[in-house]
Amino acid sequence: MTEIVYPVWHQRLAKSLHVNNSQVQSKYYQVASVSSNGDPKNRTMVFRGFLSGTQSLLSVTDSRSEKIEQWQGDNKSRFEICWYFAGSREQFRLAGEVALISHSIDSNYGNWVLGEHTKHNLLKQQWSNLSTNAKQPFYSNSPKAPFDEDAIQSFPQDGLVNQGNDINDEFDSRSNNNSAPRNIAGHYTDISDNFCVVVFIPHAVDYLNLKSKPQQRCLYDIQDDWKERTVNP
Numbered sequence: 001m002t003e004i005v006y007p008v009w010h011q012r013l014a015k016s017l018h019v020n021n022s023q024v025q026s027k028y029y030q031v032a033s034v035s036s037n038g039d040p041k042n043r044t045m046v047f048r049g050f051l052s053g054t055q056s057l058l059s060v061t062d063s064r065s066e067k068i069e070q071w072q073g074d075n076k077s078r079f080e081i082c083w084y085f086a087g088s089r090e091q092f093r094l095a096g097e098v099a100l101i102s103h104s105i106d107s108n109y110g111n112w113v114l115g116e117h118t119k120h121n122l123l124k125q126q127w128s129n130l131s132t133n134a135k136q137p138f139y140s141n142s143p144k145a146p147f148d149e150d151a152i153q154s155f156p157q158d159g160l161v162n163q164g165n166d167i168n169d170e171f172d173s174r175s176n177n178n179s180a181p182r183n184i185a186g187h188y189t190d191i192s193d194n195f196c197v198v199v200f201i202p203h204a205v206d207y208l209n210l211k212s213k214p215q216q217r218c219l220y221d222i223q224d225d226w227k228e229r230t231v232n233p
């Protein structure tokens with residue numbers, strides 16, 4: 001088996017994740033896209049690991065959310081992630097292309113995007129990592145639809161059924177539709193059609209370390225075989 005040699009930026013990022021592991025906010029990054037009229041759009045997302053065997057980063061979202069439209073279509077699938085680790089005072093800016101993996105989105109990505117995964121096993125793996133609370137909004141009314149208080153019904157409480165690895169239960173409070181298929185313990189059993197795995201495929205990385213003396217800034221580009229270029233901050 002050939003050993004994967006990770007680019008220096010990837011090694012730095014893995015180290016930052018390890019060093020800042022105790023801070024829950026180190027799993028959140030800001031992700032930018034561009035709207036159809038050219039306006040910049042930006043939001044916080046949860047980092048859900050690297051796609052195994054690749055440099056790509058994973059997040060999940062609702063396929064009905066506005067960011068999805070911004071990332072669909074020719075020349076639109078661009079992103080920039082800005083990720084600050086407060087403990088080690090490091091910033092990573094990663095730019096590249098987005099791949100959207102969902103039962104409700106037509107896509108035909110090859111192995112170079114999905115690595116050793118198939119579409120279904122990636123969706124299944126990421127869905128099973130979510131707690132019941134985090135799964136629930138995917139079965140609810142559409143994001144940004146007018147709030148409907150009557151649609152709120154009781155749904156399983158954290159202590160009883162929240163057994164996923166999800167770290168982001170504050171991001172799951174939209175109204176509830178209890179018709180989604182669940183097993184006896186209250187778990188949502190089917191992967192919602194609205195569930196979408198976002199694969200961020202980096203093409204360029206800009207690393208800044210404010211802690212080192214002097215401050216350090218390094219640039220990496222896939223076109224340049226991810227060679228490290230040290231530049232002035």
Ligand SMILES: Cc1cc2nc3c(=O)[nH]c(=O)nc-3n(C[C@H](O)[C@H](O)[C@H](O)COP(=O)(O)O)c2cc1C
Nearest residue numbers: 028043044045046059060061062065066067068171
């Ligand atoms: C701490 C935190 C984590 C979040 N994580 C996610 C996430 O992983 N996926 C997601 O779609 N939205 C997440 N959100 C909500 C987004 O920031 C955003 O409000 C929502 O996705 C709608 O964005 P859009 O209108 O650009 O599609 C999170 C918000 C916060 C505050």
